[in-house]
Amino acid sequence: MTDHSFIKHRLFPVGTILLAIVAIWYAFVVPMNAPFQRDLDRRAGVTSTTAEFLVKTMTQPKPTLPAPHQVAANLWKNTLMVKPWSKRSLIYHSWITLSATLLGFAMGTALGVAIAIGIVHIPALDRSFLPWIITSQTIPIIAVAPMIIVLMSSIGITGLLPKALISTYLSFFPVAVGMVKGLRSPDVLHLDMMRTYSATPMQTLWKLRLPASMPFFFASMKVAVAASLIGAIVGELPTGAVAGIGSKLLAGSYYSQTIDVFAALIAGSVVAILLVTAVDVIGRIVSIRMGAKTP
Amino acid sequence: MTLFRPNWQALLSLLATLYSLTAVPFTATMNGSSSYLVIALLLLGAIGSMLRLSAMLEIAILVVSSLGAAALLIGGLTDATGTANAGYFAGLTAAWLLGWRLVTVLSGDGRNLGTLSSLLVPTLFGIWVLILWEAIVRGTGIPFVLLPPPSAIAVRVTTSTSILMADFNQTVLKAVLFGYIVGSLTGFIVAILADRYRFLANGLLPVGNMASALPMIGVAPVMVIWFGFDWQSKAAVVVVMTFFPMLVNTIAGLASAGEMERDLMRTYASTRWQSLFKLRLPAAMPFIFNALKINSTLALIGAIVAEFFGTPVVGMGFRISTEVGRMNLDMVWAEIALAAVVGSLFYGALALLERAVTFWHPSYRR
Amino acid sequence: ADQVTLQLKWVAQAQFAGYYVAQDKGFYEEAGLDVEIKPGGPDIAPEQVIAGGGADVIVDWMGGALAAREKGVGLVNIAQPYKKAGMELVCPADGPIQTVDDFKGHTLGVWFYGNEYPFYAWMNKLGLSTEGGEDGVTVLKQSFDVQPLIQKQADCISVMTYNEYWQLMDAGYKPEDLIVFNYTEMGNDLLEDGLYTLEENLEDPAYVDKMVRFVKASMKGWAYATAHPDEAAAIIIDNGGQDENHQKRMMGEVAKLIGEPDAKLIPEAYERTAKALLDQKIITKEPEGAWTSVVTDKMKM
Amino acid sequence: MNETVITAQNLDLTFQTNDGPVHALKDITFDIAEGEFVSLIGPSGCGKTTLLRVIADLEQPTGGTVTVNGMTPEEARLARAYGYVFQQAALFPWRTIKDNIALPLEVMGLDRATRDARIAANMELVNLTGFEQKFPWQLSGGMQQRASIARALAVEPHMLLMDEPFGALDEIVRDHLNEQLLKLWAKTKKTVVFVTHSIPEAVFLSTKIVVMSPRPGRIHEIIDCNLGDDRPLDIRETPEFLEIAHRVREGLRAGHSYDE
Amino acid sequence: MNETVITAQNLDLTFQTNDGPVHALKDITFDIAEGEFVSLIGPSGCGKTTLLRVIADLEQPTGGTVTVNGMTPEEARLARAYGYVFQQAALFPWRTIKDNIALPLEVMGLDRATRDARIAANMELVNLTGFEQKFPWQLSGGMQQRASIARALAVEPHMLLMDEPFGALDEIVRDHLNEQLLKLWAKTKKTVVFVTHSIPEAVFLSTKIVVMSPRPGRIHEIIDCNLGDDRPLDIRETPEFLEIAHRVREGLRAGHSYDE
């Protein structure tokens, strides 16, 4: 991609959509915060002009819906104005969450691929396991996560690993399902051809099934990395709000600090973008090296 | 040809059984004779499965030995919670290995057992999960407030059906169904629009990827503020959660039609809509079903989590979060079981539909 | 030094100032203890943590502790720093509810997760159905914050005198804008923050001795915190608490609930709590041995 | 002669690939008049498919101009000026054979009765009657190719662009289809551009044979071929036929990279 | 004569499809001796591919028996007794042409030097030198098919099963490859089973021609073909050649469903 087409096909459209979101957001701020502001004014016995009222709805300390600039100011303060490793810094909290996410994602991807390979090759697994893997994901892990964390801390496992395990649990599923589909995606013709070489299942896996599954692999890794992040954040909630994006969300919501909550949400989204983009870029590089037609 | 055909599950099972001989009786209330009966059953299964018998006979022996031993072992825990010794667990392992052998025999012989085996095998797997859970929890005496045994959960399910039904009605029939349909449909429609206007797609996809990673924990309270504390706000969470997977998948699916097929449609000077309906939507179907399946689990989880925030005092998520605080873990697991059953049925129905609609896909012609 | 792990019921805030102060001021160390304080949160059930072996002592409300005791977790109250309950129900003065008689047909918010027992006990006493409808009240499981009142989703919400009440003040309400139903003043209070440990451990005299030292040091911490609220608030902030100003106020309110920090459980309050729980079938039989004074008795010496 | 329907002027096409450009077409100039039957013949990889794709507006030339019916290829495509048979069958796996043939007719908005009539006639023509309800993967390679020919013919276009349509067929079927195509052409006076590897086929069918040579793809020679309107199969034994075939073979050989 | 390497006894194969069974092979019986070059010829859809697939253990017959080298087809496949060229090129899109040819050699575990030597030799043979680093979609249809032939030859099997390998090639390349194949066969005395649509090709290459007829696929006739070991291309003008070609054509026509 040339620089020009990057601007035209990425930056400009994404920028426009983000601008539109911010505009809609501002449009919602006033009606969302107005009722409470009216109550406030009434109790305080003040009457204000429309302009004053509008400004007030956008400057509440604990608004129902914070205005974008309030969130931006909070972000600015908590990222650039403090040391990145201080406990007040969102960068520090993002890093805590990111490290659990990456560990969980790596384990989840490995587990998912292993399960998919097993399912594709062993009929007993295909029949007995796949339905239960699906069932496992219908269990609201988010409800069970606290119990798991408590259970694990009672046997002395604390810190990164419990969070990462919840990430693993959420991320192995998309990988497993996608890879089962991907490993089964080669042409019947190609499979027949490997048969005529009397290739071992291992060889068919390495030379045909795995390369053929790459598009599925990267598509499901994108879903999985996002799921991992959710897992890490959820895993942070029951640890007593010590560190991480999840703890910021929780701490913010104890005291109705909606601005903090939104700032933490945005920090989470930024981490998400970075992760998904990284997977996407690696996917593109791999696909080009595998001879894909470049547009 | 010898009469002997060893397999690794039976061999290991034999080893475990022999070890268990060193620790009879297994629990405080299990007498020696019932312990030896377990051992006899296990030996029968292990040796029987290594002889060259007909498949039917081998299956019969394995069913009797593995499930029989398991039943005796669990029965041996009556009034003896937490007293199981190492021999008990060796016996349990041996029975489980025979169960594994049974599953292997059944799936290997899939052809002559047909659909029966495709139902039987996963069921057996599930039964073994429950057996191990029950035996380990009660055998080692894990506190009830940490993990209740399945038997206690089953009792709770039968005594609390009306509560479960009310929660199901609130969470699934109202929030999940509505949110799932609206979210998937809007995702689909926006994808079609984005396909029409490249600009939208270029802008929406990255934003979509980012939004799908947004932790719902953050969105749920906001939705409660916007849509009230009843099911509408839960449905809104589900809408948000299901929208992006459908959007992203549909866009990818629409792009998946082959080069030559597109060229073919070009030569017909077909309109955008015609290409869409005749080529690109059918080609996108596997992707769309992928999204529908992902969404089916997401929707359930989303609705349940949303109920952790403001909610009326009914609903599966409400029940789970409050009963944990009341130490009624059996009720919590009853709700989790309900969620799992509902989710699995939903998923299964989608898988059947997928097979009917995308019958032509190579993955069904292995 | 002897190891003690304390599991709190909620996040680090002045509600638990005594323990943090004792830790910070070295009172535990002086008592030959090495104490680890684990903050809680909305997803942490301290009863579960102690049952799983993750803690030696927990801070819990009596309702939750007795319910867990029936489920096989042998919790025993060894000390009761909080003499009064901090829970209350507040309604906007310009709303439909002025007195207890106005509840019918309205929506009331309460926290769950084991914190709902006082509310249900009260409704039970008032003879109000909690199933909604004309003659009952509709119950809303309220979130961590005071939004349900601000958003007018509930006609009244539950607050703690030391926490959410002040969040309403921050949000612009003045005391005269609110009608307050205080559980203690109404005589409906159930025992709140107490220290609980497992029954079987108390058979070991060495363990009892450890607990005596622990509770004694904790009470020293409470006394110090009550006397130096600003310093206590700063210590809380150092340990992950939020909003220093808020913690100072909370310290002041908490001090009122504790009164003289002697850790003694008042048997009448215990009887009332147990009865209320029995009446609502939260527990099914009269609890026995759910509290002991062995620790507090030894403290005097 | 008749009106010109396809003209190419100094066509040039270079593909960009990961290891450098591939010059696929170079300086291609020709005219095709209405009602002509033009065969493109040339060694594998010389650019026949590419040239056909340029005419059909499936590929953009990097130099030169093409007009089709006096329009740009794009306008011609939008006017549905031609029918195209691909080198591969390109059947939709989710449609039965019958529905695959119906596809362009549905796109054109024909009613069901017309569609059914045309489908039946053309399936008959390619001898696939009885396979209406089969899915593509249940057919042999040759049968799939015949289905794709039926699909293009059912459109009844004025101009046919065919890329080795009979490559996968046996001699008898091929002869049969050659005859049918010739009949159709004689009757309807369609303009046909036809890619083939078979010299006899090219000579038998064409009024003009374009011999191409590779790397880069150029026109080596254009050979007129006038065997008259009525051509029975055994015309292939006549001296005129053999003479033209010889000239084509010589041209091919000359343009070929093998030097035997 | 030589030892028998492939025998088929009363082979029968019926496919089950959504609208009823398709009887693809019926009562097929034949023997192929070591070193023979046998062509299968017959109308499109008559079961040639299916028969080849049965021999290669890619399809299970529903009746009758086949042995390959005295073993079951499965054992023969596991022993890597044959090389197979598919009707479609079946190249892996993510491998370059060179790596595609290397594939079976990697599976067999050959070392890099041997692999490279064989790849170079066979790419030369099919005239693809210079295209090593291209990906399949950058090649024309005929070039892809040639790559797939090179891939099968690189294995250097004792037995070759080839399904219309030269279908997509022009006459010159085809002639060239026919000659190469014949040389290879004469030199190495491989057994070859060869599906083709071209009568001259079948006659030129084979020692035995099996003419099949369709619906259900049966053997119509087996024609011996003995043009001697040394066959220059112009043998195709000799009377013996034309005589055999005529017999094959008659056989084909008789077994064909068209009645002209």
Ligand SMILES: Nc1ncnc2c1ncn2[C@@H]1O[C@H](COP(=O)(O)OP(=O)(O)OP(=O)(O)O)[C@@H](O)[C@H]1O
């Ligand atoms: N998309 C593409 N990208 C790069 N190179 C291409 C592409 N398509 C074709 N080529 C190259 O262009 C040349 C001409 O290809 P084309 O398909 O037109 O040949 P052809 O004459 O149709 O051959 P055949 O008879 O084998 O089908 C070949 O060298 C091929 O490698």
Ligand SMILES: Nc1ncnc2c1ncn2[C@@H]1O[C@H](COP(=O)(O)OP(=O)(O)OP(=O)(O)O)[C@@H](O)[C@H]1O
């Ligand atoms: N997988 C399948 N399912 C159902 N029917 C099939 C299948 N494969 C082949 N057939 C049918 O079997 C018959 C023989 O097919 P086969 O591919 O062997 O023909 P062929 O002689 O190779 O034809 P061609 O020369 O066109 O390649 C055809 O009628 C075809 O429709």
Ligand SMILES: Cc1ncc(C[n+]2csc(CCO)c2C)c(N)n1
């Ligand atoms: C889920 C949830 N549970 C309880 C509270 C209220 N709360 C805050 S502090 C405190 C005292 C605990 O010792 C209580 C009950 C809440 N806000 N959210």
Ligand SMILES: [Mg+2]
């Ligand atoms: Mg071509």
Ligand SMILES: [Mg+2]
């Ligand atoms: Mg074939």
